[in-house]
Amino acid sequence: MQRLRNHLAAALLGASAAIATAGLAQAHPTGEPAGTVLVSEHAGDRYTRGRLVVRPAVAEIGSRVTLIGRDLRPGGLYVLAEGRNPQRLTRVRTVRADWNGRVYARVAVPEWARPDRNLFFALQTPGGRIAALARPIRVVDSDDDVSDRVTITGELLAPTATCPRLAGDDGRIYALAGSLRQFEAGDRVRVTGERAEVSICQQRNTIKVERIRSAE
Structure with a gap:
């Protein structure tokens, strides 16, 4: 029992x-x-499509813009990239989201950006996947409110005894006061600067060169 x-x-x-x-x-x-x-290995997928805003929406070449990313993986590592279209982006630098899933960054509009064209910014995962894509900003040459500043596109001519010259696409000949960097006669360039009332060039249409870049 x-x-x-x-x-x-x-x-x-x-x-x-x-x-x-x-x-x-x-x-x-x-x-x-x-x-x-x-925690599932896929639990972070809700963070792979974040939001990215760029301010201002219109920016001059060489000026700085602010990027604000949200809804990202907290503490995640991302590659900040830029380009003329979302399919061809160039790495700028690496950034890390804070523990609220946010990213703040300040970058300069690159010299290769073209006026009156779009410029895209994105945050990519280390594997190359786009985690957040901002609406494109519009690139401009200069502040339209500053009347003395001009941007002229044309072909560099052989210099005179005093200053280099530019045959503008507007049909005018301009004297250029300042450095032309590596450019020389025959190159097509885009010049930004101020109209000079008095200069050593002794020519009416003289531009004090602030920036010069290829127009090809």
């Missing part, structure tokens, strides 16, 4: 253990102990 009682007690104990184990396996299929917070 005592032996039968022992068998029944052992059977009940085994059944209870099996039920508890099954319940634990159902609650924690990975076998982690009770109380462990499980």
Whole structure:
């Protein structure tokens, strides 16, 4: 009789253990102990499509813009990239989101950007996936409110005795006061600067060169 009682007690104990184990396996299929917070390897996917805003929406070449990223992976590492279209982006630098999933950055509009064209900014994952893509900003040459500043596109001519000259696409000849960097006669360039009322060039249409770049 005592032996039968022992068998029944052992059977009940085994059944209870099996039920508890099954319940634990159902609650924690990975076998982690009770109380462990499980994070799926895909749990961060909701952060892979964040938001990115660039201000201002219109910017001059060489000026600085502010990028604000939101809804990113907290503490995540991203590559800040820029380009003329979203399919061909160039790496600028690496940034890290804060623990609220936000990124703040200040970058200069690159010299290769073209006036009256769009410029895109994006945040990419280290694997190259776009995590956030901003609406494009419009690139301009100069502040339209500054009447003395001009941007002229044309072909460099052989210099006179005093200053280099530019044959503008508007049909005028301009004297250029300032450095032409590596450019020389025959190159097509875009020159930004101020109209000079008095200069050593001794020519009416003289521009004090602030920036010169290829117009090819």
